Amino acid sequence: MSQEHPFAPYIRIIGKGPRLSRPLTRDEAKAATGMILRDEVDPVQLGAFLCILRVRTEDPQEGAGFIDAVRDHLDRPDRLPVVDLDWPSYAGKVRQLPYYLLGALALADSGIKIFMHGVEGHTEGRLFSAQTLRELGIAPATSLSDAADKLTSGNFAYLSLEHISPVLQRIIDLKATLGVRTPVNTFARMINALDAKNVFQCITHSAYREIHRDCADLLGQRMCVFKGEGGEIERRPAKPVTVQYLIDGERSEENWPATLEADHAAHDDVMDITRLKAIWHGTDTHPYAIAALTGTMAIALRLMDKADTPEEAQAKAEAIWEARNKDTIPYAG
Known part of the structure; x- marks a missing residue:
């Protein structure tokens, strides 16, 4: 039996159907997005993940977790300018x-x-x-x-x-x-x-x-x-x-x-x-x-x-x- 891919649980959470699926928590969304940003996700998984979220409509907690992960991966300067x-x-x-x-x-x-x-x-x-x-x-x-x-x-x-x-x-x-x-x-x-x-x-x-x-x-x-x-x-x-x-x-x-x-x-x-x-x-x-x-x-x-x-x-x-x-x-x- 092949071992389950580490990203599979995140697809399962959002994709088990109308009665059993649920939105990702902020922490789960951050972890899933981190894997995507590190290129640790199979292209088939990525397509499924994105399309499920698109059909279901994005959730604010998922959005916050997504942005948390992206900001952690940014190559920002040490000193930020004041931006209005x-x-x-x-x-x-x-x-x-x-x-x-x-x-x-x-x-x-x-x-x-x-x-x-x-x-x-x-x-x-x-x-x-x-x-x-x-x-x-x-x-x-x-x-x-x-x-x-x-x-x-x-x-x-x-x-x-x-x-x-x-x-x-x-x-x-x-x-x-x-x-x-x-x-x-x-x-x-x-x-x-x-x-x-x-x-x-x-x-x-x-x-x-x-x-x-x-x-x-x-x-x-x-x-x-x-x-x-x-x-x-x-x-x-x-x-x-x-x-x-x-x-x-x-x-x-x-x-x-x-x-x-x-x-x-x-x-x-x-x-x-x-x-x-x-x-x-x-x-x-x-x-x-x-x-x-x-x-x-x-x-x-x-x-x-x-x-x-x-x-x-x-x-x-x-x-x-x-x-x-x-x-x-x-x-x-």
């Missing part, structure tokens, strides 16, 4: 240009330190942050130490997941093989590798709203979550939005009204990145673009306690946008 906002970017844009990037750069230009991280290329036809930043002349960081250096000397750094955790990047790339996204897409967003004071989150499907907040609570994070545009952290200005907060363990939510008429919410027929440069320089002032980027900035300002109401946050965001240096895109080489 952790900004995950994992979905890519398909209907509108990534206006949120201009909002992030404007906030950085105003003195707010932002660590953005994400992936690219996992879904055909989408425009991802790393590609867009390169087109704007902004070089992504190449490691967590490089990102820390950029944030020490400036206020913005982007780092791809492949440089944070190559194993997690390979799992996300399995979408082409499995046909569905995996739990890594949900929880990689919450790693907060440089211990930012605030964590920005968004969801596409409402069912994930509380998963993100419950997991953040277990991790002791200060965060907010809202329904973004196409899975990216970007305000949809033609729609009202509910923003849910977790501040010092206390939960609250605010309903933000639409700031734009629906007629202005047309899709971009051509995803022309050069338009972003024109918007920054002030030669393109399309109402949707300006409302989307300032609306996103406003939610960030509210999370960071730089405004007492959504209205004040929106006014401050618009003032920061107007005060930007239109001549030069920040951190472009």
Whole structure:
């Protein structure tokens, strides 16, 4: 009789059927994720494990254990910079240009330190942050130490997941093989590798709203979550939005009204990145673009306690946008 593989018990816990299975505890999820990160899991086991979690929907305790293990495996610099906002970017844009990037750069230009991280290329036809930043002349960081250096000397750094955790990047790339996204897409967003004071989150499907907040609570994070545009952290200005907060363990939510008429919410027929440069320089002032980027900035300002109401946050965001240096895109080489 062959000996049972050490990873098999974790699959059994979650896969014994609707009556006998249960979610992993935080410690079990940490142990299972540690084995995955150390490449101690058979590919068949990994596929089964990921698909069971995907079908059943991820559990906050599992997410916290997953993130515990990932953070234990990070190659972090000995001295971390002070970071104001952790900004995950994992979905890519398909209907509108990534206006949120201009909002992030404007906030950085105003003195707010932002660590953005994400992936690219996992879904055909989408425009991802790393590609867009390169087109704007902004070089992504190449490691967590490089990102820390950029944030020490400036206020913005982007780092791809492949440089944070190559194993997690390979799992996300399995979408082409499995046909569905995996739990890594949900929880990689919450790693907060440089211990930012605030964590920005968004969801596409409402069912994930509380998963993100419950997991953040277990991790002791200060965060907010809202329904973004196409899975990216970007305000949809033609729609009202509910923003849910977790501040010092206390939960609250605010309903933000639409700031734009629906007629202005047309899709971009051509995803022309050069338009972003024109918007920054002030030669393109399309109402949707300006409302989307300032609306996103406003939610960030509210999370960071730089405004007492959504209205004040929106006014401050618009003032920061107007005060930007239109001549030069920040951190472009």
